[in-house]
């Protein structure tokens with residue numbers, strides 16, 4: 471049974487749960503917003519619900535309730551590989567059931583049937599200078615597909631609100647089907663003299679990306695793609711890219727418009743772009759020593775960085791308080807397939823030394839590595855050395871999560887978002903006459 475039919479079966483129960491909360495507990499207060507939060511990026515304010523994934527500070531992300539190790543263990547594997555089929559992951563996120571092999575293959579099949587990329591996408595890419603950032607090309611490519619939106623067409627003809635989700639789903643499947651091809655095309659355009667490698671109909675979605683950038687014979691890199699795309703697919707509903715796309719789709723902008731908006735947020739250095747910074751840092755570290763440093767040399771180097779007021783890339787997280795399990799999963803892959811890699815040595819030295827030093831400073835709430843501390847090292851090992859492409863890899867995967875959020879938001883009939891802004895004067899009036907409360911974080915600027 472396809473994803474659409476399975477989702478249809480589940481909708482009444484889900485809608486009942488949400489409607490009960492809205493109807494019977496509408497006035498219930500979930501939390502309070504402080505002045506510090508208003509000026510501090512709305513950090514920690516509980517403003518959205520996502521059943522698709524949840525980032526537990528002590529466990530890392532759970533995808534539809536499954537931890538990363540559980541997800542990797544339970545998803546159907548590509549025949550002949552120990553790594554999962556991305557079609558199965560899409561099924562899990564969309565349907566909220568662990569897929570059977572048949573379910574996963576069905577999604578993969580649907581992706582194959584919709585993988586042809588219209589020529590206007592290539593025209594848009596070619597119209598841009600090769601020096602354009604890969605993420606800009608990626609976002610523009612998604613916008614170039616927008617004229618294909620079934621939702622936008624049907625909506626203009628008149629569509630019942632309860633049926634929106636079906637067209638979001640159709641758009642979501644058709645768009646995600648093209649992502650490996652678009653990503654590979656951008657990679658080849660920018661870094662491989664525009665070579666074109668057509669998809670291999672015998673390969674799964676993830677491995678086809680590897681194939682289309684010229685790594686068709688490299689089974690390990692295919693497996694890395696399978697792992698990487700599963701790991702980066704979703705990270706809750708309120709991070710920059712997820713929240714941006716949700717906001718845009720709340721205006722009933724279709725999935726192409728909402729996805730491009732999300733990608734533009736992902737392209738920021740404090741969000742998805744951070745992964746290119748991490749590899750750059752590792753390479754600079756190596757260059758600084760001109761050899762592999764020993765533990766003491768490396769520890770002093772890290773201390774000097776902190777003394778200079780710089781951050782150690784790849785360490786810390788806004789929500790997590792443990793080592794990111796997505797880091798651990800990739801470390802396990804690296805230990806298995808590339809144990810002698812010199813950058814891996816640095817990554818492991820970092821894991822050994824950096825948390826201890828960050829703890830000494832007493833500042834970072836989480837001294838442990840996040841996923842970016844290792845992402846680039848693995849890609850680099852397999853010859854994908856172009857840093858500015860790494861966020862596209864992330865985006866290819868993350869749109870799988872983002873489109874799922876968009877579909878389920880329409881299932882729940884979520885309205886257009888419209889929080890309220892205040893003026894500084896209004897805040898000042900609210901606190902007028904109160905004794906200073908302090909908050910520990912201080913006003914530094």
Ligand SMILES: CC(C)(COP(=O)(O)OP(=O)(O)OC[C@H]1O[C@@H](n2cnc3c(N)ncnc32)[C@H](O)[C@@H]1OP(=O)(O)O)[C@@H](O)C(=O)NCCC(=O)NCCS
Nearest residue numbers: 744780781782783784785786787788833834835836840842
């Ligand atoms: C991820 C990150 C942006 C989270 O920020 P956050 O939620 O504000 O983190 P914290 O609350 O723990 O920060 C408290 C202090 O510790 C510092 N800190 C956190 N992580 C640090 C790191 N890796 N190196 C040095 N200092 C760090 C912060 O800069 C902050 O210092 P300040 O009070 O002088 O501004 C932050 O940990 C960071 O900059 N890490 C390095 C960059 C990185 O890996 N980005 C990718 C994220 S997936």
